Amino acid sequence: MRNVLQTQLPEDEIADILTTTAGRPVLPPMGSPPWTDLRRHPVFASWFEEILAGGSASAAEPLPELTDDLYARFYQTGERIPFERVYFERRKRLVSTAMAMLLGGADDRDTLKAPFLSMLEDVAGEESWSVPAHVWTRPDGKDPMMIDLMAAGTAVGLAEMLVLFREIIPEDLALGIRNRLRVRIFENYLHRDPPFHWAELPMNWNAVCHHGVLAAALAIEDDHRLVAGMLARAARALPVFLSGFGNDGSTSEGPGYWAFGFGRFSELNSRLEQRTNGELSLFEKDPRIPLIARFAPQLTLSNGRFVNFSDGSATGWLPPALLVDLGRRLDDPFLTAHGIASYRQLARVGFAPLHQRVDTFCITQTLLRLPSSEAIERTPPPEQPDAYFPDYGALVARGTDAAGNLWEFAAKAGHNAEHHNHNDCGSFLLNVNGQPVVVEIGAPEYVGDYFNSDETRYTFLAARSLGHSVPLINGHEQQAGAEFRSTVVEHGFQRDFVSISMDLTKAYPDEACCTRLIRTFRFLRNQGCLEVRDEYSLTEAGRVESMIIQRSLPGTENASVAPVIVPMPGTDFAGHTLESYRDHGGGSRHVCRSCFRASSASKSGTVGIRIQFESPDQPHGNEFLTIAL
Structure with missing residues (x-):
């Protein structure tokens, strides 16, 4: 296993690795055992009806429209919420319907298929996937070729839906989404000169945008030389992200943005290691990673609270799937215990995609990494040292x-x-x-x-x-x-x-x-x-x-x-x-x-x-x- 951030591999060598490991699915498709077996998990059983009900409610009405007036509002007034409320509602409802399709039975899929495909086509066809606050110089609030946090998140969400639902998405719709992702995201990222501003930032934007761009490409793109070029370019940019952390693993962005930035960096590493059968990594032999991984868990407080200096949130829970995966990858029981504690909290409050601003990636990983009910019940809470x-x-x-x-x-x-x-x-x-x-x-x-x-x-x-x-x-x-x-x-x-x-x-x-x-x-x-x-x-x-x-x-x-x-x-x-x-x-x-x-x-x-x-x-x-x- 080689760390692409420490060893500047030639693009041809990366392309060869991608070619020889091609065909490894990054997610199990709908109907496969990882999804059907979930129904027998005692914790999931308590979520099942809520997920199905949320999907049915989401599919019952058309998506709210992103009007020209909403796109232009930020330029005119500086307000983000009016546009973003509708923007994220569209994605939540698409994801909620998708999860009900993925986890329900044949009757559920028959009922939800048409509204799901309509919503998928609607979101994929948006004029601009970025939010107006990130294209603030444009009076119309639109830039189809801007890759921001939200465009990157949309890209990986669409790509993963192509993998999950490949059996039911019509060929022409799937081809249209693939082509749009290739032009707007993959080729745009690779050939942008100068590169997007976030590629030179030592903070969350760098990791989040790279995750969306590269995780999407690793999921669906079969032009291995294109993906190799993207990985080679990212290998020059992602060390800048890591430079934003201290030698002690800290970041002044705090626990919430740690979960967003380092969380997406970690998930990109998981995707890369999985897709290349362990040949390529972002973590391997980097002594900073274990320290960075422990930073946010050490800033969690009781009763679902955080140490929230700067623009941090005072309340919330770190992503359980992220912590469990970090604990596994880094062999760190402290992180595993934190992840299981977060799953325990999730088991208590329920799991409703409609109530969360999350993407397909977060939800699928949360479900696929769900620990056994015995582990959730018996693993003691993590000790919190000074x-x-x-x-x-x-x-x-x-x-x-x-x-x-x-x-x-x-x-x-x-x-x-x-x-x-x-x-x-x-x-x-x-x-x-x-x-x-x-x-x-x-x-x-x-x-x-x-x-x-x-x-x-x-x-x-x-x-x-x-x-x-x-x-x-x-x-x-x-x-x-x-x-x-x-x-x-x-x-x-x-x-x-x-x-x-x-x-x-x-x-x-x-x-x-x-x-x-x-x-x-x-x-x-x-x-x-x-x-x-x-x-x-x-x-x-x-x-x-x-x-x-x-x-x-x-x-x-x-x-x-x-x-x-x-x-x-x-x-x-x-x-x-x-x-x-x-x-x-x-x-x-x-x-x-x-x-x-x-x-x-x-x-x-x-x-x-x-x-x-x-x-x-x-x-x-x-x-x-x-x-x-």
């Missing part, structure tokens, strides 16, 4: 206090030019018993201004410092750019406590007049307490404020069961501000920003708070002002 990522400047720690409360704490240093950047050096989050206490907003609604420029991006609460639990220095927030950075001074893990200190001085502009700012976290894991101290020096007497971001207005929850913020001596509570924003789905949300400041303006000092459960005999004077979270 983790520190020096290249990322991030730390995650957990602890259980004497009362049995689970505390989960994460903090980051970093810089302000990270992938999906927020101006958030020194930010942190805290969960207790699986519930958020100090929060990260994560990704807001994606609109044009959020990506247009720094001038517009950092007017959004989610991205600016005022939306994070970081200091405010003389009224100045942190600024964007790689020069605005922080460094970890020291960190340590002990049995009873965890500590990390960060130098945040350079994260602020000169106008803040700050010559020294050291933020120190001390997490007393067995006592159920988190201390945050900001030690500062200014060029002249001024104000240093520590902001804490919470989901709800303090005082609205029962203080006997919710942690409280206790200002340390020399620190005063300075008030709450309720801030509104639009979440990633476009919904209206709010957070509360609580402000703490030094008791008096000075050139140097410390602002400190303690987060803990309120003790029944705790004094209630001004010096122990408690703010219920």
Whole structure:
């Protein structure tokens, strides 16, 4: 087995390998044992009726139309959701109908065949598979030759349907889809000069687009020299993607985009190894891969939550099929246990394609890699060790206090030019018993201004410092750019406590007049307490404020069961501000920003708070002002 990213194989040699291994199916076709045997799996049995019902509902009506007005909306207003809601609804309904066809009986296939073929032809015939937000310079919002994340996903989805349903797709429709994929995707990728911008990016776009393009070609393209040329070109681009990870396996894109980017990279590797009978690989003998594979699982928290710095989602589950496959390929029980835990959660909540923004590839792999019911029931939950990522400047720690409360704490240093950047050096989050206490907003609604420029991006609460639990220095927030950075001074893990200190001085502009700012976290894991101290020096007497971001207005929850913020001596509570924003789905949300400041303006000092459960005999004077979270 040879790693094509480490050994630049000649195209002729790649073509020879593809030729000698041709005929290996990348997916079992409809009606074959892997699909029919699923019906006897106890876990799948609980999903079966829901999948069939979803397919029937999807097939009952024509697909919603992608009108010219919807295509043009982003250029006109910067809104993504109106178009993308319809775009993804079309794909969800196609996939839902396809899954019911694949997993149902003969009667189901007879009923669903005509609407399935109609939907397949409709999606394949779209003028442009890319979304208008990714062809933002086009007033009509269309570019048939743009390969973006969504066009790549559409390509692999269509290709896999040709494999799965080859017995029922009419020859003329199959030929039309093959030709369109060859022109729009395969030849377009190979001959694009200069290459698509994402081929030179060290982040998720690179891997996701390459997965869609290459996995589709490996599934259906019989011109082996064409595919060999594509693989050779990808072998020069995919190392750039891997360069976006630290030597510790970390990425500032966070767990959600790890699942998207590295997840698709991993699945492309599986497809390549399978298609070439193990002769070609993207993983083989790369010491970084096991570290990268463990990154996101180490940032998962209890109750289906993530460490979600930057544009990350606070809730969700890592793809179970991905984790199980990584555990198998890398012989890592930690990853396997995480994958089975995700399958266990999926078994509890059900499996409904209509309720997920997923593609054919994700669903088929989820089903084909389904562990035995015994493994799902008996495999213990994975142990979650503390983790520190020096290249990322991030730390995650957990602890259980004497009362049995689970505390989960994460903090980051970093810089302000990270992938999906927020101006958030020194930010942190805290969960207790699986519930958020100090929060990260994560990704807001994606609109044009959020990506247009720094001038517009950092007017959004989610991205600016005022939306994070970081200091405010003389009224100045942190600024964007790689020069605005922080460094970890020291960190340590002990049995009873965890500590990390960060130098945040350079994260602020000169106008803040700050010559020294050291933020120190001390997490007393067995006592159920988190201390945050900001030690500062200014060029002249001024104000240093520590902001804490919470989901709800303090005082609205029962203080006997919710942690409280206790200002340390020399620190005063300075008030709450309720801030509104639009979440990633476009919904209206709010957070509360609580402000703490030094008791008096000075050139140097410390602002400190303690987060803990309120003790029944705790004094209630001004010096122990408690703010219920």
